[in-house]
Amino acid sequence: MTSDDFLNDRRDGGTFPAAAPAPAAETVIAVDGVRRSYKDGFEAVSGVSFSVARGELFALLGTNGAGKTSTVELLEGLALPTSGTIKVLGHDPYRERAAVRPRTGVMLQEGGFPSDLTVLETALMWSACTTGARPAAEALEMVGLTSRAKVRVKQLSGGEKRRLDLALALTSRPEVLFLDEPTTGLDAEGRRDTWDLIRALRESGTTVLLTTHYLEEAETLADRLAIMHQGQIVTAGTTAEVTAAHPARIRFTLPDGVPAAHLPLSLQAGADGQRVEIRTSTLQASLHELLGWAVESGVELLGLDARSASLEEAFLQIANTQLRSRADDPRRAGPRHGSDRPTDGSTPNETKKVTA
């Protein structure tokens, strides 16, 4: 996929600025105290505020059911929030739809196309409905679907459908692009291609808001990110800022016959039989102390693994924290909504909590 050629070729003669304008970055998306309740009283979004500057790539992370899609749908102008305000490009995306839509591109988490149209027919229909549209063939080429142009939508694979959806989102040459889980269902190569495309778009000055539950995706792409949990933003900032608050981790297994109690107390290690985990905010010092002890005691630390705080650590810690007990909160006892509800309570493998 060579997306740069397309991005530099704007039909109205102008080009996107090579980089986001530096002085006083304009706020493109402003979300303030937004709540969204469904008819049955379930509150999917419970007071969310954030802003995205022009040219920024902002990622909303969260487990399934955290409220990402419910939030993004409000930004896309598909529904009104129960309370709070939203401005996209200075306008209310729901009430001032006509002012906002020509300048945004949207990829829904689950978008639909008539199954009996071909890929090209779908793209042609969409481009005819769009002001200053990219030609359909060009949009398809950007996402690598040119060879599938004559295939009916119902015969596409899940990944191909996602890419068709992305092609349509790009048709308006959007200033602001909303991508709701853009790579779900893609294979590794498709995911990398999509990442390259998103990066190229960002390079050309497009503001991107994406949701994902792939931590790697947020880590590689996002300038800033926010982690949502149970309808609220729990933490936000750059990857470095988000991870700074979390401890580094050391893991190893002690040989039989060496109880964990023999470890230096200052390490505040937590043990499960012979398996030991240490959380520390001073990784280098703790490692030094640990290794020194191991040498002195003649102990071999099996499977020694030390790592700085990662987004994954931060994420897991948040995901495992019950902010409010779901059972105690009647608003959260309601039925599931859409596909953004937890299907398997999928907080990845439980980590034992040992605080350094």
Place this chain on the structure above:
Amino acid sequence: MTTPTTVADSRTASTPSGRSASLRRLNALARAELILLIRNRSAIFVALVLPIVMIFSIRASLEQIDLAGTGLSVAGAALTGGIGIVLVQVVYMNLVTGYVTRREELVLKRLRTGEVTDREILISTALPSVALAVLQSVLLVVAGAIAFDLSAPKRPELFLLGLIAGFVMMSALAAATSAVTRTVQTSQLTTLPLFFISLFASGIFVPLDVFPDKLAAVFELLPLTGVMTLVRHGWLGGVETGDLVTAAVAALAWTAFAVFAVQRWFRWDPRG
């Protein structure tokens, strides 16, 4: 180099009042919908074959009835009834399925993320079916003139008023019915009430004059009765002005209600 702001401005400027853009969008969506209609064999069957079958069965049933008091010939009653059939089957029943299909496929939701307005989505979905119905109505008038010695519509303005009200009302009632229809399969059930009421009590199968006066007076209030009266007597003539006024008022009132119902109750997201 253009700053993003000027890009935005020029883009807003290139979307003037938007009438031409709106027509372009309607055209694009209706064209896609037409392709889908042509590729949908069961819809094509319903649209092309069933009306003919129904007209023959209307004729068969009319031969059992004494039409003497109605001033209608069997052919006149059958062909005007045929237009009613087209309205119910080709427009109403076909479109309920159409709206439900697009909603459940999440097409409506996807379309609403773009520049297309809600009204454009609803109208463009209806256009191919309405166009087909117009074509069939014209064919019925031509067939009446050539094969059955019927005249061209005697009061074309009433005939047209009836047809147009019928198209709008049936499309809007289809959209409203889709709101209470969970799946494409259940649309075969949810369309039945209006189908039967219209066929037997709005004058499609049996002219209203055949019923006792009190019953006929009630039937006049049904959705399609006013439309049928306008179409039948706009085409064949021979009815009092008072009845035509009643019919026009009923037709327009139901049309207005149907449009209101869509605005109030239409569902864009899947029911589930």
